[in-house]
Amino acid sequence: MGLRPNPTQRQRRLGTELRKLRDACGMNGVTAGAYAGLGPQHLGHIEAARTAIPEGKLRALLAAYGCEPKTKAEALVAMSQSTGKGWWSDYRKGPIPPAARDLAELEAMSASCRSFQWMHIPGLLQTAEYMRALFEGGQPSAPSDDIDTYTSFRQQRQSVLMRQDPPGFHAVIHEAALRMRMVSTDIMRRQIEHLVEMARLPHIRIQVLPFDAEVFPTAFGTPFVLFEHAVPELSTAYVEQPVSSPFISDQEQYRRFDDTFQHLARAALEPIDPNIEPGFYKKRDSLALIQHLLYTM
Structure with a gap:
């Protein structure tokens, strides 16, 4: 799958939030990616909104980051699953x-x-x-x-x-x-x-x-x-x-x-x-x- 040339605001926001959560718990890209079976380069592309992340891997990352409350985690999952079509x-x-x-x-x-x-x-x-x-x-x-x-x-x-x-x-x-x-x-x-x-x-x-x-x-x-x-x-x-x-x-x-x-x-x-x-x-x-x-x- 090719990288997105022009990510949307929603996609950029998801990547930004994931980066903030990772920084907040003090993890580097290698450690965080290992929780979800992602290489650091792949995780970097996700955080930069250049590519999508499957729901299972996203939930693994959110669990590793200790994302609370649950409503925020579910909102981020919904953000990732949205097609953006309207x-x-x-x-x-x-x-x-x-x-x-x-x-x-x-x-x-x-x-x-x-x-x-x-x-x-x-x-x-x-x-x-x-x-x-x-x-x-x-x-x-x-x-x-x-x-x-x-x-x-x-x-x-x-x-x-x-x-x-x-x-x-x-x-x-x-x-x-x-x-x-x-x-x-x-x-x-x-x-x-x-x-x-x-x-x-x-x-x-x-x-x-x-x-x-x-x-x-x-x-x-x-x-x-x-x-x-x-x-x-x-x-x-x-x-x-x-x-x-x-x-x-x-x-x-x-x-x-x-x-x-x-x-x-x-x-x-x-x-x-x-x-x-x-x-x-x-x-x-x-x-x-x-x-x-x-x-x-």
């Missing part, structure tokens, strides 16, 4: 980059997602016309077929919020994203109205961070998403940036993003509640700000 597999040929397909797979596997955006509406909450306008404006020279593909792919990603067992989704959106004029006023109006409709779903929580929020600027300089795994140690942060890997599995760094998100959520207005009675508001909340924006558009 609707995103249909986009392997075309303009959709591998990182975007990895993102779709991660969304499908997560127990919950938390997103912070300061320039755009989060992708899972965008209307089709809003996302198309962003793609056209951001890539004016892109062929029309590519724009169609980008839009279709993002719309498919949104299906995760409509499935029978959807992950929880919590978004903190900066007021700037609601006031940006990168799309027409009509498109922006319908997009904002869509946010209110999405907030009706019990698993979706949307907050607006106003301009006058007392929060230190560098705390939210980079848009990011936190993907929470059923096993907390396997959670992942996704950082929107044009270079290097956007996926962060190091748990110390993940906790920093987690702390930042909690800070942003505390500073943001109360969540959008479409069921609130219209009229006089005794305190500011996200819905009141949105209604004001719609009135002034």
Whole structure:
């Protein structure tokens, strides 16, 4: 079996976790590989995500490493057995980059997602016309077929919020994203109205961070998403940036993003509640700000 030329984020994460477990118990590649009948070079390829590992050998390694709790061991086994195939597999040929397909797979596997955006509406909450306008404006020279593909792919990603067992989704959106004029006023109006409709779903929580929020600027300089795994140690942060890997599995760094998100959520207005009675508001909340924006558009 040949080595993988382009391992997925899930495959890389499995390899990283196995390396961390081996390092934690102080084993070298020769000693660890012997427990599972693997040579050190073969084990190195597994840890680098260049090749797969059979379930029996994986379980032998996890037992040798003393992997606890049992739920984590089973999660790693499930990670190794996953084919990685889903609707995103249909986009392997075309303009959709591998990182975007990895993102779709991660969304499908997560127990919950938390997103912070300061320039755009989060992708899972965008209307089709809003996302198309962003793609056209951001890539004016892109062929029309590519724009169609980008839009279709993002719309498919949104299906995760409509499935029978959807992950929880919590978004903190900066007021700037609601006031940006990168799309027409009509498109922006319908997009904002869509946010209110999405907030009706019990698993979706949307907050607006106003301009006058007392929060230190560098705390939210980079848009990011936190993907929470059923096993907390396997959670992942996704950082929107044009270079290097956007996926962060190091748990110390993940906790920093987690702390930042909690800070942003505390500073943001109360969540959008479409069921609130219209009229006089005794305190500011996200819905009141949105209604004001719609009135002034």
